[in-house]
Amino acid sequence: MKNRKLKIMIFIVFLVVFNIIFSDVQFFNNSESRFNLDNKEEIRTEDKEMIPVQAKFWTEEDFHLVINDTDPNQNWAEVNDTYNWCNGKGTLEDPYIIENVSINGGASGIGIEILDSNSSYFIVKNTKIYNATIGVKLYNSSLGFFLNNSCFNNSQYGIYLDQSFNNTLTENNVSLNGLDTITEVSGIFLSESNNNTLYKNTVSSNLAQDYCFGIYLKDSNNNNLTKNTANSNKGEICGGIWVKNSNSSWIIKNNASHNSFSGIILGGSENCTFQNNRIIKGGFYFESSPYYQNNLDTSNLVNGKPLYYYINEENLIPNNFSDPGQIFLYNCNHSHIFDINLFNSSTGLWIEKSNNITIDKCNFSDNIYSGLYIRNTFNTSILGSFFKNNSKYGLFYWSGNNYTIDNNTFKQNLNYGIYGYGHNNTIMRNKFNYNFHALSVSGKNYTISSNSAYQNNVSLLFFGDNYTIYNNSVSNSSSYAFKFYGDYSLLKNNTAKHCGGDGFYLRYSNNELKDNQILNNKNGIFIHGDSNMISENMIKSNDNFGLITDSSSSNNMIYNNVFKENNINAWDNGTDNNWDNGFIGNFWHDYGGIDYNDDGIGDNPYSIGGIADAKDFFPIFTDGPNPPYLEVINPINGTLFGETPPEFVIRIQDASLSKSWYNISDGDYVSPNIFIDTNGSINEDEWNRIRDGSIILNFYANDTIGNENRVSVEIFKDTKAPNIIINKPLTNKTYGREAPQFNIEIHDLNFNSCWYKIEGWPNNFTLKSNGTINQIAWQSVWDSIKSGDVIT
Numbered sequence: 001m002k003n004r005k006l007k008i009m010i011f012i013v014f015l016v017v018f019n020i021i022f023s024d025v026q027f028f029n030n031s032e033s034r035f036n037l038d039n040k041e042e043i044r045t046e047d048k049e050m051i052p053v054q055a056k057f058w059t060e061e062d063f064h065l066v067i068n069d070t071d072p073n074q075n076w077a078e079v080n081d082t083y084n085w086c087n088g089k090g091t092l093e094d095p096y097i098i099e100n101v102s103i104n105g106g107a108s109g110i111g112i113e114i115l116d117s118n119s120s121y122f123i124v125k126n127t128k129i130y131n132a133t134i135g136v137k138l139y140n141s142s143l144g145f146f147l148n149n150s151c152f153n154n155s156q157y158g159i160y161l162d163q164s165f166n167n168t169l170t171e172n173n174v175s176l177n178g179l180d181t182i183t184e185v186s187g188i189f190l191s192e193s194n195n196n197t198l199y200k201n202t203v204s205s206n207l208a209q210d211y212c213f214g215i216y217l218k219d220s221n222n223n224n225l226t227k228n229t230a231n232s233n234k235g236e237i238c239g240g241i242w243v244k245n246s247n248s249s250w251i252i253k254n255n256a257s258h259n260s261f262s263g264i265i266l267g268g269s270e271n272c273t274f275q276n277n278r279i280i281k282g283g284f285y286f287e288s289s290p291y292y293q294n295n296l297d298t299s300n301l302v303n304g305k306p307l308y309y310y311i312n313e314e315n316l317i318p319n320n321f322s323d324p325g326q327i328f329l330y331n332c333n334h335s336h337i338f339d340i341n342l343f344n345s346s347t348g349l350w351i352e353k354s355n356n357i358t359i360d361k362c363n364f365s366d367n368i369y370s371g372l373y374i375r376n377t378f379n380t381s382i383l384g385s386f387f388k389n390n391s392k393y394g395l396f397y398w399s400g401n402n403y404t405i406d407n408n409t410f411k412q413n414l415n416y417g418i419y420g421y422g423h424n425n426t427i428m429r430n431k432f433n434y435n436f437h438a439l440s441v442s443g444k445n446y447t448i449s450s451n452s453a454y455q456n457n458v459s460l461l462f463f464g465d466n467y468t469i470y471n472n473s474v475s476n477s478s479s480y481a482f483k484f485y486g487d488y489s490l491l492k493n494n495t496a497k498h499c500g501g502d503g504f505y506l507r508y509s510n511n512e513l514k515d516n517q518i519l520n521n522k523n524g525i526f527i528h529g530d531s532n533m534i535s536e537n538m539i540k541s542n543d544n545f546g547l548i549t550d551s552s553s554s555n556n557m558i559y560n561n562v563f564k565e566n567n568i569n570a571w572d573n574g575t576d577n578n579w580d581n582g583f584i585g586n587f588w589h590d591y592g593g594i595d596y597n598d599d600g601i602g603d604n605p606y607s608i609g610g611i612a613d614a615k616d617f618f619p620i621f622t623d624g625p626n627p628p629y630l631e632v633i634n635p636i637n638g639t640l641f642g643e644t645p646p647e648f649v650i651r652i653q654d655a656s657l658s659k660s661w662y663n664i665s666d667g668d669y670v671s672p673n674i675f676i677d678t679n680g681s682i683n684e685d686e687w688n689r690i691r692d693g694s695i696i697l698n699f700y701a702n703d704t705i706g707n708e709n710r711v712s713v714e715i716f717k718d719t720k721a722p723n724i725i726i727n728k729p730l731t732n733k734t735y736g737r738e739a740p741q742f743n744i745e746i747h748d749l750n751f752n753s754c755w756y757k758i759e760g761w762p763n764n765f766t767l768k769s770n771g772t773i774n775q776i777a778w779q780s781v782w783d784s785i786k787s788g789d790v791i792t
Helices: 002-026 076-083 685-688 775-784
Strands: 058-060 065-068 096-099 101-104 110-116 122-125 126-130 134-139 142-148 150-152 157-162 168-171 173-175 183-191 197-199 211-218 224-226 236-246 251-252 262-267 273-275 285-288 305-311 324-328 333-339 341-344 347-352 355-361 364-366 370-377 380-383 386-388 393-398 404-406 409-411 414-425 426-428 431-433 439-443 447-449 452-454 458-463 468-470 473-475 484-485 489-494 495-497 503-505 513-514 518-519 523-528 532-536 539-541 544-547 556-558 562-564 569-573 628-633 647-653 655-665 693-703 707-719 723-728 741-747 754-757 763-766
Touching: 065 076, 076 096, 110 370, 126 134, 142 452, 173 183, 236 285, 262 439, 285 347, 324 333, 341 347, 341 754, 364 370, 386 393, 409 414, 414 513, 489 775, 495 503, 503 518, 539 544, 628 707, 647 655, 647 693, 741 754
Parallel strands: 058 101, 065 110, 096 122, 101 126, 110 134, 122 142, 126 150, 134 157, 142 168, 150 173, 157 183, 168 197, 183 211, 197 224, 211 236, 224 251, 236 262, 251 273, 262 285, 305 324, 324 347, 333 355, 341 364, 347 370, 355 380, 364 386, 370 393, 380 404, 386 409, 393 414, 404 426, 409 431, 414 439, 426 447, 431 452, 439 458, 447 468, 452 473, 458 484, 468 489, 473 495, 484 503, 489 513, 495 518, 503 523, 513 532, 518 539, 523 544, 532 556, 539 562, 544 569
Antiparallel strands: 628 647, 655 693, 693 707, 723 741, 754 763
């Protein structure tokens, strides 16, 4: 046992540390003016170096310490008698002390578990607890003091307080816990634990697959977190400090920086005070109500700039937001936010239940969740602002009505440029470039006009009724250009070109698609719905179909459109779709009929592909010169080719020739159109993409007024070598001077000829049936080698 002088000395240290803590937070029950923060205090932006405290005397391997003060076999007295590293009597003057021990949990269990300990004072100091599931756990325990311990490489929690009260954690290093396969990890976790103090702990670089928090208060009230460092914790949803359903706590002078989602998360909590906290790259995130019933002020710094947290204010002006790091508005009406830069936060600007807001010429960039987040807010204008490289949303709004979103730029946002739900909103004159999703909105009564979207992965997505979508331009999208789920809407004068999916995808009913330019997409228009009207559109040069309807489509009216240079102009798998209005149909560039009475309507119907066996009974006919003369000289029908793409020779004659091109198809895959100026070889990449078997080569030529001719050739591709089975002679069998017989099987659909060769004989031997190896060649080779040598 240690002598009493040393124990008294340790207890004096215990009292001194408590005195430091309470002197640091003495302002809690006094005026704010009594708290003096040195504004020049350095903000630590890097993780505190992990230097575990080394045990001076004792190491316990594959060890789990359980202290249950209600069990005489596991209580403090028993532990004190058993282990040299535990001393004391559990009184205020002579507490139990566990110190200078290293505990390896053996990759499971709890390193130190203290249960139902409420009458013994105890200290755990200078210990190292690692390689367990939980480093330290207190259940229904109080009067504990943890000083300068190191908890690391535990798979779920470093220190876990469950229904435990009046404990103090000071200057502990609780870092590097968790695994990227664990769902939830916390460095320090308090659950239903009140009146605890966490002071100057380092809780950093913890890791989880989904939820990871440096310090997590859950259903825990009246706790004090002061001067802790919670940096660089990583998970899908991750915070340096999370205060959830925990009331009346003090979160003061903490550093919560470089966490992968947010510095401090607040939700479901009331009457908490946040002051003088420092966050670099993360900011505050408000998770659930009533987060607005807490005390936050501008002493909290986000990226070195003040947090502005306004509740129940009116007529806020730009002077109320001087050089902000982050802004939060709740029930603040008639406010104007102008020319601010908000970056590297969880959410730059958060607005809730605040009406008549104007946001003008602001910059929202590099935020972890969203640049601008708005919820339950009406009559909002977002004007001339810039949203770039925000990880989730450039602009997110929900339950937002009567918005004007005008003349903004959304660029390189990693998920959505705009994602929103509301009614009676106008989105106009915005630019969407290089986002994953440019725009996704839902609700009713939208006007979407004069926006441009370039090279987004997915462009414009709409869910709702009574939309007016006009004068928008979408190009070079990796997927679709316009995708619309709704009824009673007008899509007019838009352009969709060079997109990897549908130019327009139309689902549901009673919409009008009119006067749009739909060019060079995978499909021009895809209809999955009924009673829609498609008219006056230019549908040109789309790779697969100009327009296609699926089996759920019926009673759509498709007339007065121009179908030109699409691989397949139209395909109808629906029911009772009309390809004319009873007077006029569509212009088809490949219409082969005539117009004897010269009334502009072809005398023969135009047949639409697909199972519906639909027809345009009034195809538009335009008089003009005959289409170009087109002849395919090579390849010849029925020719077989292998891995090398075939060469082609075509002859075209026309005084006003415009273009010539070809595509290839194996029945399932149709290549893009490949334009040509001279004879040559089939594109190697496309040839490699086509499967073996029957191949259709389609050659096209048109003149300057759009008359087009096509000639097709069927050829065959075979890139697989014949399958040869040798039944005789047998491998590694001994033969004499008499030549052996051979028996082989050859399997190939395009078999031509076969032969064999004996190594050492100069000539091949062509064969037409099974038989005997040539005796002269066999004997010559046999005589030239030694006994036991191999003949191949």
